[in-house]
Amino acid sequence: MTVTDSFDQHFGLMSQVDSPKIAGPDREIAHLTHLGHAASREEAITYLQRAAMEVRRRAIQTIGAARAGHVGGEFSIADALVTLYLSVMNISPSQVERQDPERDRLVLSKGHTANALYTVLAMAGYIHPDSLRTFLQEKSMLNGHPARNKVRAVEANTGPLGHGLPISVGMAIAAKLDSSERRVFVLLGDGELQEGSNWEAMMTAGNRGLDNLTAYVDHNRLQQGSRVADTNDLEPLGDKFRAFGWNVIEVDGHNHGQLLDAFNHREPGSPTMVLAHTDKGYPVSYMRDQVAWHHKVPTDEQVETAVAEIDELLRKMGR
Numbered sequence: 001m002t003v004t005d006s007f008d009q010h011f012g013l014m015s016q017v018d019s020p021k022i023a024g025p026d027r028e029i030a031h032l033t034h035l036g037h038a039a040s041r042e043e044a045i046t047y048l049q050r051a052a053m054e055v056r057r058r059a060i061q062t063i064g065a066a067r068a069g070h071v072g073g074e075f076s077i078a079d080a081l082v083t084l085y086l087s088v089m090n091i092s093p094s095q096v097e098r099q100d101p102e103r104d105r106l107v108l109s110k111g112h113t114a115n116a117l118y119t120v121l122a123m124a125g126y127i128h129p130d131s132l133r134t135f136l137q138e139k140s141m142l143n144g145h146p147a148r149n150k151v152r153a154v155e156a157n158t159g160p161l162g163h164g165l166p167i168s169v170g171m172a173i174a175a176k177l178d179s180s181e182r183r184v185f186v187l188l189g190d191g192e193l194q195e196g197s198n199w200e201a202m203m204t205a206g207n208r209g210l211d212n213l214t215a216y217v218d219h220n221r222l223q224q225g226s227r228v229a230d231t232n233d234l235e236p237l238g239d240k241f242r243a244f245g246w247n248v249i250e251v252d253g254h255n256h257g258q259l260l261d262a263f264n265h266r267e268p269g270s271p272t273m274v275l276a277h278t279d280k281g282y283p284v285s286y287m288r289d290q291v292a293w294h295h296k297v298p299t300d301e302q303v304e305t306a307v308a309e310i311d312e313l314l315r316k317m318g319r
């Protein structure tokens, strides 16, 4: 049974949704593959850089057509998502298909950036590529926030901020109880860390020495409507995680070499926090570090400009 067959069989929703017109996808969706262990570090970095740009290119087209989304935060998280799904994680469409208990888990706690996740899942063969055209439509499985009862590859329902880390701590404890080597990755927003539930979960993870848990903080310094520092400041963020017993690795969240090293690291006896400095809207000139692009919907012209800028970067990378 192919992934597509089983997808249709399990969800049966695709056929009920007419495909909307989508603004200008002028070529076939790029297919992304897991790099496995054969690729060298340099090969992986080159591949992931391009993959992240392809994801952004497709995501903004989908968001423009759906007239909704959270493009700024989708763009800041794209590099982490491709690095995990295409290189670091022990995961494949067939493992998801058969719900292999040994697969690694990814929880997108900043669930408002669901489209970035769906785009990676579609490009990497976890969901049907055409399903992206149904994003946010009635009866579509691709809701504005990820739902695991609709998409098999989604490991946890998220959207209300502050729940992904507690859920992931539970998953990491379960893996320990199973004596399993599987790992749990959770992607958090920086504004999201203002939710108190995170701090209880951080304390538990540190006290239990959950070295199978990696939390990635997308530190783009912006939340909805304002800067994090002007709302309820988090600094010194790394020191706070360290005080709760975590190993902290600080990275440039758009640098795939640093992301690979940080995600591949495991610190015996401690959970790891990857504190990633990113820009909301990266790399699009009119969007980058602009608070309005939390959930502003791009016009057709703005989609075209973003795609042109991304294409230019892809050309420089030698697409």
Ligand SMILES: Cc1ncc(C[n+]2csc(CCOP(=O)(O)OP(=O)(O)O)c2C)c(N)n1
Pocket: 070, 072, 073, 076, 110, 112, 159, 160, 161, 162, 188, 189, 190, 191, 192, 193, 218, 220, 222, 223, 224, 280, 294
């Ligand atoms: C509990 C809860 N409160 C409020 C919201 C509405 N909301 C959605 S996104 C967002 C801002 C999130 O900021 P951040 O975590 O920094 O995400 P990013 O910058 O990566 O988009 C808010 C307040 C929500 N989803 N859940």
Ligand SMILES: [Mg+2]
Pocket: 189, 190, 191, 218, 219, 220, 221, 222, 223
């Ligand atoms: Mg933020």
